[in-house]
Amino acid sequence: MALQCLAIIGKTNEPLYLLEILPPSESSSSEENEKPENDNVEDMFGFQEATAKDSLSLRSEFMMHASLDRLDEIIGDQPRWKSRTSADTKWIGLLSPVEESFIYGYVTSTNIKILAMVAGSAEQGREVHLKTLFAKVHNLFVAYTLNPFSQLQQKIDSVRFDRRVREAVTVYNQTNGISWV
Amino acid sequence: MSKSAAAANGHALWQKMPKANAELFALTYGTLVTELVRDYETTAEVNEQLEKMGYSIGVRCVDEFLAKADQASMVIPPCRALQETAEVLAKTGFRMFLGISAEVQMINDSSFNLRIYENPLSLFVELPQEPKWKEMKYSNLYCGIIRGALEQVNLRVECKFLRDVLQGDEVNEIRVELKEVLADGAGEEYQEE
Numbered sequence: 493m494a495l496q497c498l499a500i501i502g503k504t505n506e507p508l509y510l511l512e513i514l515p516p517s518e519s520s521s522s523e524e525n526e527k528p529e530n531d532n533v534e535d536m537f538g539f540q541e542a543t544a545k546d547s548l549s550l551r552s553e554f555m556m557h558a559s560l561d562r563l564d565e566i567i568g569d570q571p572r573w574k575s576r577t578s579a580d581t582k583w584i585g586l587l588s589p590v591e592e593s594f595i596y597g598y599v600t601s602t603n604i605k606i607l608a609m610v611a612g613s614a615e616q617g618r619e620v621h622l623k624t625l626f627a628k629v630h631n632l633f634v635a636y637t638l639n640p641f642s643q644l645q646q647k648i649d650s651v652r653f654d655r656r657v658r659e660a661v662t663v664y665n666q667t668n669g670i671s672w673v
Numbered sequence: 674m675s676k677s678a679a680a681a682n683g684h685a686l687w688q689k690m691p692k693a694n695a696e697l698f699a700l701t702y703g704t705l706v707t708e709l710v711r712d713y714e715t716t717a718e719v720n721e722q723l724e725k726m727g728y729s730i731g732v733r734c735v736d737e738f739l740a741k742a743d744q745a746s747m748v749i750p751p752c753r754a755l756q757e758t759a760e761v762l763a764k765t766g767f768r769m770f771l772g773i774s775a776e777v778q779m780i781n782d783s784s785f786n787l788r789i790y791e792n793p794l795s796l797f798v799e800l801p802q803e804p805k806w807k808e809m810k811y812s813n814l815y816c817g818i819i820r821g822a823l824e825q826v827n828l829r830v831e832c833k834f835l836r837d838v839l840q841g842d843e844v845n846e847i848r849v850e851l852k853e854v855l856a857d858g859a860g861e862e863y864q865e866e
Binding site: 499635640641642645649650651652 | 696699700703704707790796797798799800801803
């Protein structure tokens with residue numbers, strides 16, 4: 493039910509933005525805490541610098557990376573795209589259940605992929621909220637791209653984008669009855 | 674001319690002007706600024722170039738302003754004090770060309786502050802975090818425009834940005850200081866034959 497991770501992946505599967513939300517019981521400090529656990533481990537995604545906001549815990553990264561394969565399988569299916577309306581073509585849906593979480597995917601028409609790892613049990617109801625979250629993140633991404641100073645194809649380095657994505661995620665977590673956020 | 678008359682004129686002129694897509698406008702300006710940043714090394718040079726560009730825009734704008742006002746049968750009487758000039762600039766000029774209204778705050782007889790709340794040039798813009806961007810005056814074009822326009826009506830001014838929304842302040846504020854009233858041809862444009 494709670495969103496654990498959000499990742500935005502670029503066209504060539506390079507990571508653009510990673511966000512991890514942890515409940516306070518699992519971490520010693522504030523409720524939103526990106527832990528650079530993989531500082532001393534080889535970086536799966538090939539980061540240059542493992543700053544706090546660029547990294548996810550290793551476990552989450554593995555799961556996200558694995559689900560990218562599944563995503564590629566699904567979107568490799570070209571004819572399926574053209575027959576649907578624009579609202580449907582972006583939402584992929586459940587990519588894979590991983591341990592106690594589920595990973596959902598969303599692809600934009602420019603092949604930017606957004607992945608969200610959600611904990612809890614699979615329910616149809618919450619997919620609606622997730623769709624709205626994905627739409628919001630997509631809009632924020634578009635606004636970010638329109639900034640003339642933003643470097644496209646590179647990691648998203650904007651304070652404003654980060655802040656707004658966190659707000660959207662907080663709202664999502666609240667509407668799904670999570671107590672700590 | 675009074676504030677409300679200036680504002681009414683501004684609104685009427687804005688209605689008659691051809692419009693452009695705001696996003697296209699902002700994005701074009703954005704790429705202009707990023708190109709300048711690539712070409713010049715320091716932000717001070719970029720600011721200066723923006724001001725120069727603004728200057729050439731300003732000298733052309735004022736003729737258009739007076740011509741359009743004339744065609745719309747609007748009377749823009751000669752300004753007797755800097756305050757009137759400031760009001761016409763803020764309420765009529767800015768309104769006509771950009772669709773925004775600016776506020777004037779007189780500091781003394783020879784300088785005033787121009788406050789702009791919404792800036793169509795900086796739609797979507799967020800400056801990067803590095804320290805060198807602290808000196809960046811993204812909308813410095815306005816300073817040049819004001820300087821160029823006022824120079825055509827024989828007022829030599831200096832403009833600079835005091836506060837900038839992109840740098841974290843709440844409003845955009847430009848300080849305009851009158852340096853000199855140029856003598857050549859003063860009042861010719863306004864004289865009725």
